[in-house]
Amino acid sequence: MNGDTSSPQRLLLMTANVGSLFEEGQRLQESWLDVISERILSEDADLSVIHMQETGGKRYVECSGQVPILIQKLAERIACSYPVCRAFLDLNYTSPAYTALGSIFFVHKDALNDVEQFDFVRKQFVSLSPNCVEIRSEGLENESLAVKRKFPKHFWPAIKWGRKGYLHTRWTVHGKVLDLINVHLFHDESNLALIHENPSLYSSNRKRALDYVINQCVLDNDDDSRINRFIFGDLNFRLDSRTFLNKLTEQAEPHPMEDLSQHGSQDLLKDGGISTLRSDLNNASDLRRTVSAIEFRREDGEANENCVLRIERKRFDYFNHVKLLADWGSYLEDDKEVNNFPELYEMPITFPPTYPWSEDPLDSGVFMKTRAPAWCDRVLMNKTAYESQEMHTSIYESIGRQTCMGDHKPVLLAVTLL
Helix, strand or coil: CCCCCCCCEEEEEEEEECCCCCCCCCCCHHHHHHHHHHHHHHHCCCEEEEEEECCCCCCHHHHCCHHHHHHHHHHHHCCCCCCEEEEEECCCCCCCCCCCCEEEEEECHHHCCCEEEEECCCCEEEECCCCCEEEECCCHHHCCCCEEEECCHHHCCCCCCCCCEEEEEEEEECCEEEEEEEEECCCCCCCHHHCCCCCCHHHHHHHHHHHHHHHHHCCCCCCHHHEEEEEEEECCCCCCHHHHHHHHCCCCEEEEEEECCCCCCCCCCCCCHHHHHHHHHHCCCCCCCEEEEEEEECCCCCHHHCEEEEEECCEEEECCHHHHHHCHHHHHHHCCHHHHCCCCECCCCCCCCCECECCCHHHCCCECCCCCCECCEEEEECHHHHHHECHHHCEEEECCCCCCCCCCCCEEEEEEEC
16 A cells, blocks of 8 residues: 555545436436536545445336446546546346445545555455446456345345345555445335334334444454444434324324225225225225324314325325425434444434435425435444544535435535544
8 A cells, every 4th residue: 555544535425325317218317417526526535435226226127227327427527536436336136136236436536546445355455447437237246346245035034125235345545444335224114104013113124234234344353443434325214203293293183094905095085084984894894904094183173174194105295395394403303213323423414304305307395295204315434433534524414405316315424534
């Protein structure tokens, strides 16, 4: 390593769930590239990193081919300052180990001699090829420069894991060791589970998954006091449902809505209302009752006019979504899931929830009515990294707030390690 170990290093660490970017029309990609490239160039960090989740989007069979093209375009936009790009993209959707994760690294022209990457097979740091864009998307299960794993199914057989997992790389910049871990933890499958079932079911399993990742990424003979470990990705942290809903539904009472289908979501107030539905259910003992929705209503008027909040399996419809967004500071205290990891640190959050934003470029400044707002996208770190940073120059924020970036706003940490 040629660098001076006493030199400070500036890092730009970004996490972006890009599932909304990849579609046939590619309508969001140019604005996304504008925001990301401008921020990378303005920060001018020694090493700029983007951890992506859901590369290829929901239609990954048709759209995964767009991902390397997007990375190539981004590399070209910032090549004047960042001549070296290395990307690890998990695009093999036919593999049982498919995670759809992508980790992209840009090395500044003034730091080319001071950045090396760890080879997990040779167990040593190796230099990067100068002035090149290197995209690695084949055989990541056997990649020596990155460790990519999907969460084992046997952890929780009852839960559909899909593409969730982690991608681990290790670097040195100016002699300082960096562990950079891209993580996508699983989401809350149903909004109703937050009330009607076990509210801690999903958060407990996210903790088990992230604890597993941390344990897996500690290598033999690691000295944790010398490793600056950053865990950033879509951690899917959600608000404490009890305290959050108490704020939203003060002076309103819950009214479960029953349906005969397993995951019913039809409007049960139509055609006779809930009393007719209850009568039908009572006369059909062989039919299984299912709560399809819960409405919180004020009791001083008609139900349709006094519904404060309606929750369905994949719907969260608050009567005043403008107020819900504007008042985000009032429910930031309900963001408690990070407290499950006392060994990890985070800079103070001073930005609105990162999810679920509208995917419509013509109406991008509002939340979608699909989920409760949440700070899903995070940058966490170990004690070594937290105590090594120059606090007054650290920046922790979401970006693209005035631009349609998809349903997730990217989050960045710009930090100088001393």
